[in-house]
Structure formats: C-alpha cells, structure tokens
Amino acid sequence: xxxxxxxxxxxxxxxxxxxxxxxxxxxxxxxxxxxxxxxxxxxxxxxxxxxxxxxxxxxxxxxxxxxxxxxxxxxxxxxxxxxxxxxxxxxxxxxxxxxxxxxxxxxxxxxxxxxxxxxxxxxxxxxxxxxxxxxxxxxxxxx
Amino acid sequence: xxxxxxxxxxxxxxxxxxxxxxxxxxxxxxxxxxxxxxxxxxxxxxxxxxxxxxxxxxxxxxxxxxxxxxxxxxxxxxxxxxxxxxxxxxxxxxxxxxxxxxxxxxxxxxxxxxxxxxxxxxxxxxxxxxxxxxxxxxxxxxxxxxxxxxxxxxxxxxxxxxxxxxxxxxxxxxxxxxxxxxxxxxxxxxxxxxxxxxxxxxxxxxxxxxxxxxxxx
Numbered sequence: 001x002x003x004x005x006x007x008x009x010x011x012x013x014x015x016x017x018x019x020x021x022x023x024x025x026x027x028x029x030x031x032x033x034x035x036x037x038x039x040x041x042x043x044x045x046x047x048x049x050x051x052x053x054x055x056x057x058x059x060x061x062x063x064x065x066x067x068x069x070x071x072x073x074x075x076x077x078x079x080x081x082x083x084x085x086x087x088x089x090x091x092x093x094x095x096x097x098x099x100x101x102x103x104x105x106x107x108x109x110x111x112x113x114x115x116x117x118x119x120x121x122x123x124x125x126x127x128x129x130x131x132x133x134x135x136x137x138x139x140x141x142x143x
Numbered sequence: 144x145x146x147x148x149x150x151x152x153x154x155x156x157x158x159x160x161x162x163x164x165x166x167x168x169x170x171x172x173x174x175x176x177x178x179x180x181x182x183x184x185x186x187x188x189x190x191x192x193x194x195x196x197x198x199x200x201x202x203x204x205x206x207x208x209x210x211x212x213x214x215x216x217x218x219x220x221x222x223x224x225x226x227x228x229x230x231x232x233x234x235x236x237x238x239x240x241x242x243x244x245x246x247x248x249x250x251x252x253x254x255x256x257x258x259x260x261x262x263x264x265x266x267x268x269x270x271x272x273x274x275x276x277x278x279x280x281x282x283x284x285x286x287x288x289x290x291x292x293x294x295x296x297x298x299x300x301x302x303x304x305x306x307x308x309x310x311x312x313x314x315x316x317x318x319x320x321x322x323x324x325x326x327x328x329x330x331x332x333x334x335x336x337x338x339x340x341x342x343x344x345x346x347x348x349x350x351x352x353x354x355x356x357x358x359x360x
Contacts, residue, residue, distance in 0.1 A: 079306075082299075084308075085310060087327070088305070090194060091194055095199060103308050
C-alpha cells in the first residue's frame with residue numbers, strides 16, 4: 001500500500017505535483033525559501049564569525065598555505081608574504097604555492113587581498129581548523 | 144617446420160605478422176623511453192637534501208652594518224657560499240640552536256672548504272644588538288659567522304625581499320622583549336643566487352651534504 005503510494009508517478013518528479021493548483025505550489029516554494037532565509041539569517045552572524053575566525057584571525061605560529069595568482073612573479077609574492085607579517089617556511093615545485101608561518105594576529109588578513117590563504121592551526125590538516133574553533137570556544141567558556 | 148600432414152605448425156592470419164611487429168616496436172619504444180628517463184633521473188644534478196628554491200627567488204643583495212661598524216654588501220661575499228639568517232642575540236631558543244647547527248655542519252666540511260662558506264647573521268633587533276655585542280655573539284659560533292644589522296626600515300625591506308618578517312613583542316616588566324622571526328636559513332651559491340631553504344628539521348648531515356654540493360657547483 002505504502003509502496004504503491006510513494007511510487008506513484010506524480011511524486012517522482014520533484015516540484016511538479018500535478019495534483020496541486022499553481023498558487024498552492026508557489027506558496028510551498030515561498031515557504032521553503034523563507035524558512036531557509038530565516039535559518040541563514042539566524043546563523044549568519046555565528047557562521048560569519050566562525051569563518052572569519054577560522055580564516056583570518058591568525059595567532060603567532062599558525063601555519064599558512066598561500067596560493068598566489070600564477071602570473072605573480074616570485075619576488076613580488078615573497079615581498080607580499082614578508083610585508084604581511086608572515087615568514088616563508090616551505091616552497092613547492094610550483095612558484096605560486098608557498099607555506100608560511102604567521103608572526104602576528106593579522107598576517108593572514110593582510111595577505112588575503114594578494115593571495116588565497118588557508119590557515120592551518122596546529123597540524124596541517126583540515127581537522128586542525130575545526131579543532132582550533134572548538135578549542136577557542138572551550139577556552140572562552142573557561143574564562 | 145611442418146607437421147606430418149605437411150601443414151605449417153603456426154599460421155599467421157593476413158596482417159597479423161605486421162601487427163605483432165608493430166607491437167614489439169612499440170614496446171621497444173616504451174622501454175627506450177623508460178631507460179632515457181632513468182638515465183636523466185640518475186644523471187640529474189645534485190640530489191639536494193634540503194629544500195631547493197625556484198629560479199625566480201631573489202638573489203643576494205644587501206647593505207648592512209657589520210660588527211666593526213663598517214658597511215658590508217653582497218660584493219664582499221663574492222665567491223663564497225652564503226647562509227643568510229635573520230635573528231637576534233637575545234633570542235632564547237631558535238637563534239642559538241640554528242647557529243649551533245650551522246656551526247656543526249660547517250665543522251663537517253674540510254677546512255679548505257669551510258673558509259668558502261659565510262654565515263650572515265642579520266640581527267632584527269638593532270636597538271640591543273650593537274656591533275660589539277654582535278661580534279662577541281657570532282664569534283662564539285666560529286670564524287665564518289658574520290653579525291650584521293641595519294636600521295629597522297631597511298631590515299624590514301630586506302626580510303620582505305626573502306619572504307621573511309619579524310615582529311617585536313611587548314616589553315615585560317624587566318623591559319625585556321622577544322622578537323618573533325623566521326627560523327629558516329637561506330643558502331646562496333657563489334654567484335649570489337638563492338639555492339636552498341634550510342629548515343629547522345634539516346639535520347647537520349643534510350646541511351653539510353648540501354653545502355658540499357653547493358661548493359662543488
């Protein structure tokens with residue numbers, strides 16, 4: 001019975017429910033959009049904060065992976081790296097990809113207009129980013 | 144060779160012989176290509192043990208004040224392999240260990256080669272590191288060590304040139320402060336071209352190995 005109900009042709013194509021009138025379908029879509037919007041707005045601040053925190057707010061010693069535009073000369077890239085408050089810790093076979101270490105809080109943020117920066121607190125893994133955020137929250141709680 | 148019936152033991156279909164010849168030729172080509180690649184890989188010059196730098200990396204170019212108050216430029220280090228390191232004499236950890244490691248690597252070299260290597264220790268703390276202090280500090284590590292410094296702005300420019308930076312921390316109660324700086328050493332060949340990045344995890348043997356290669360190149 002249930003199988004027959006869900007396997008009916010009209011449920012198979014998402015968004016096209018021939019049984020509903022057009023005005024009701026529109027209302028469903030609007031409700032879904034509003035719900036998503038409300039969710040986004042409710043968590044925009046938190047998500048934005050976490051994104052900013054995880055991306056830009058470096059601490060001295062944080063590892064950075066810096067990707068410059070491929071046409072950027074090596075000398076310019078290095079100068080931008082140094083001027084931003086980072087220090088080169090490793091090079092790769094590609095002259096646009098560098099590993100660096102942040103020397104102060106704003107190194108990644110200053111570097112961001114010139115290059116794509118990925119912050120790697122602790123071990124250079126994606127899990128490191130999550131661990132950093134969790135640690136930060138834990139330490140904030142302990143204050 | 145034929146069977147008793149007089150039929151050939153192995154018969155090729157029309158065109159098969161040509162295909163097998165082509166396949167053999169293809170295999171021989173692949174084998175030859177592999178051999179060439181192997182030969183290139185084996186004959187490829189030096190197998191560096193520290194990190195090599197891109198050709199576009201800036202060469203040696205500086206003007207600093209050395210231990211006796213005189214000015215030193217890259218021209219005075221011509222025909223020497225130069226190791227460039229940014230640090231300061233009050234550094235409690237990175238600088239003494241790095242310089243000790245470089246000193247140990249230099250001692251691995253024969254004496255004749257050792258004199259062709261210079262370690263340029265650039266102090267990023269010119270306020271406290273005057274020429275006398277620099278001289279006594281670098282002298283403890285060996286005759287190849289040269290202490291140098293400059294005005295803060297020039298130091299910043301020089302550090303940025305090589306993708307490095309430094310940051311003066313706040314003073315504590317005893318008016319002491321730390322300077323955060325990079326821990327890598329840049330190695331330049333006799334022509335002043337940047338060749339290697341020596342990192343804290345590179346051991347004495349590896350550094351000495353690469354210095355030998357740099358001196359031979």
